[in-house]
Amino acid sequence: MKHILVTGGAGFIGSHVVDELLLVGFKVRILDNLGPPTHNGALPEWVNKKAEFVQGDVRSKEDWRKALRGINGVVHLASYMDYHLDFSTYIRTNIESVALLFELIVEEKLPIQKIVAASSQSVYGQGKYQCETHGIVYPPMRSEVQLAARQWEVTCPECHKPIVALPETESDEPSPQIPYGISKLASEKFLFNLGRQYGVPSVALRYSIVLGPRQSFRHFYSGALRSFAVDVLNNQSIQMNEDGGQTHDFVHVRDIAHAHLTVLTDHRADFECFNVGIGKSIRVIDLAKMVAEESGVPFNPSFNNRYRVGNIRYTPMNIDKLRGLGWEPKYTVRDAVKDYLQWVRQFNGLKEALEKTYNEMARDGILKTGK
Numbered sequence: 001m002k003h004i005l006v007t008g009g010a011g012f013i014g015s016h017v018v019d020e021l022l023l024v025g026f027k028v029r030i031l032d033n034l035g036p037p038t039h040n041g042a043l044p045e046w047v048n049k050k051a052e053f054v055q056g057d058v059r060s061k062e063d064w065r066k067a068l069r070g071i072n073g074v075v076h077l078a079s080y081m082d083y084h085l086d087f088s089t090y091i092r093t094n095i096e097s098v099a100l101l102f103e104l105i106v107e108e109k110l111p112i113q114k115i116v117a118a119s120s121q122s123v124y125g126q127g128k129y130q131c132e133t134h135g136i137v138y139p140p141m142r143s144e145v146q147l148a149a150r151q152w153e154v155t156c157p158e159c160h161k162p163i164v165a166l167p168e169t170e171s172d173e174p175s176p177q178i179p180y181g182i183s184k185l186a187s188e189k190f191l192f193n194l195g196r197q198y199g200v201p202s203v204a205l206r207y208s209i210v211l212g213p214r215q216s217f218r219h220f221y222s223g224a225l226r227s228f229a230v231d232v233l234n235n236q237s238i239q240m241n242e243d244g245g246q247t248h249d250f251v252h253v254r255d256i257a258h259a260h261l262t263v264l265t266d267h268r269a270d271f272e273c274f275n276v277g278i279g280k281s282i283r284v285i286d287l288a289k290m291v292a293e294e295s296g297v298p299f300n301p302s303f304n305n306r307y308r309v310g311n312i313r314y315t316p317m318n319i320d321k322l323r324g325l326g327w328e329p330k331y332t333v334r335d336a337v338k339d340y341l342q343w344v345r346q347f348n349g350l351k352e353a354l355e356k357t358y359n360e361m362a363r364d365g366i367l368k369t370g371k
């Protein structure tokens with residue numbers, strides 16, 4: 001396997017995957033439409049010049065056909081993300097793209113030896129919790145009434161007492177609740193079922209929250225880190241959603257990129273899905289504190305009862321399965337914060353981009369402020 005196609009290779013994670021593959025001697029072609037929100041039609045200067053670039057759309061069979069010529073491995077990252085109201089675009093981009101790839105593999109008997117596709121922690125939905133009285137429970141999403149009343153905690157669906165989030169493992173029953181997560185789970189099902197039927201070893205990587213340089217600052221909601229960095233760079237106090245007590249697994253993009261190489265080159269990964277994260281939960285308020293410390297400013301967060309509808313408060317992740325293949329996260333969350341801050345400082349218009357995002361989210365009823 002020498003020639004790898006990376007879809008979405010001009011994006012945040014994709015461009016790091018491209019660097020990693022080129023470094024170990026693969027020949028790489030990128031298929032990317034350079035569309036909004038990530039791009040404005042121009043190829044970013046950080047995209048590795050040693051990779052061949054094909055501008056095209058993963059929703060187009062013809063674009064796939066051109067891009068797949070001479071290719072024997074695919075890393076499929078191009079995707080529609082976040083919380084948008086054009087729900088059908090999730091289906092067309094995230095599910096149909098996998099179906100089109102397999103149509104071409106079957107029709108043209110393409111010699112594809114491996115497919116690695118980006119999935120997400122979002123497939124687990126709200127996740128599983130431990131209740132002292134009722135054991136393992138699966139609470140529903142927190143209601144808007146609850147969030148508006150500033151009751152941030154997730155409680156037992158039986159006794160309504162506080163419960164503890166348990167790390168998601170790959171053997172857990174996925175239960176995505178938003179169109180993005182549902183489309184990612186469906187794309188995994190296409191990948192594994194068609195992969196097995198047509199003998200194409202396939203792998204899905206379920207990333208946690210990825211941080212680091214080249215992260216789009218035009219995306220809809222993605223990025224506590226972006227939001228904190230913009231506040232700090234504009235000499236404003238850091239605005240927290242909820243009470244800052246949300247905890248997530250934040251992983252450096254270079255560790256994510258390396259995970260692709262691990263599963264691409266190891267047959268033990270075939271037809272498996274893997275969580276990829278750092279394996280530890282960090283409070284969002286501690287992430288904000290790191291941003292302030294690394295920027296050399298005092299940490300005075302402000303709380304305005306702001307919350308994101310559908311946000312999952314705790315997302316711990318178990319990464320032992322990927323560790324079993326010899327992969328290990330090498331970077332800390334602080335490394336990711338430092339690397340991101342160093343990169344993002346060079347751009348103008350960050351504040352305007354963030355305000356635009358927040359205005360759109362408020363317009364669509366996704367970002368709200370409680371009483």
Ligand SMILES: NC(=O)c1ccc[n+]([C@@H]2O[C@H](COP(=O)([O-])OP(=O)(O)OC[C@H]3O[C@@H](n4cnc5c(N)ncnc54)[C@H](O)[C@@H]3O)[C@@H](O)[C@H]2O)c1
Pocket residue numbers: 007008009010011012013014031032033034035038039056057058059076077078079080081093118119120121206207208209210211215216
């Ligand atoms: N960033 C995260 O924290 C995170 C977490 C979980 C999963 N993921 C997944 O990782 C993958 C990469 O995400 P990212 O964070 O690098 O985002 P990104 O927006 O920076 O990169 C995505 C790239 O895909 C391209 N693209 C989008 N739609 C396309 C289309 N229809 N045809 C061709 N190209 C298209 C974009 O132009 C962009 O360059 C996605 O599949 C995403 O769902 C990301």
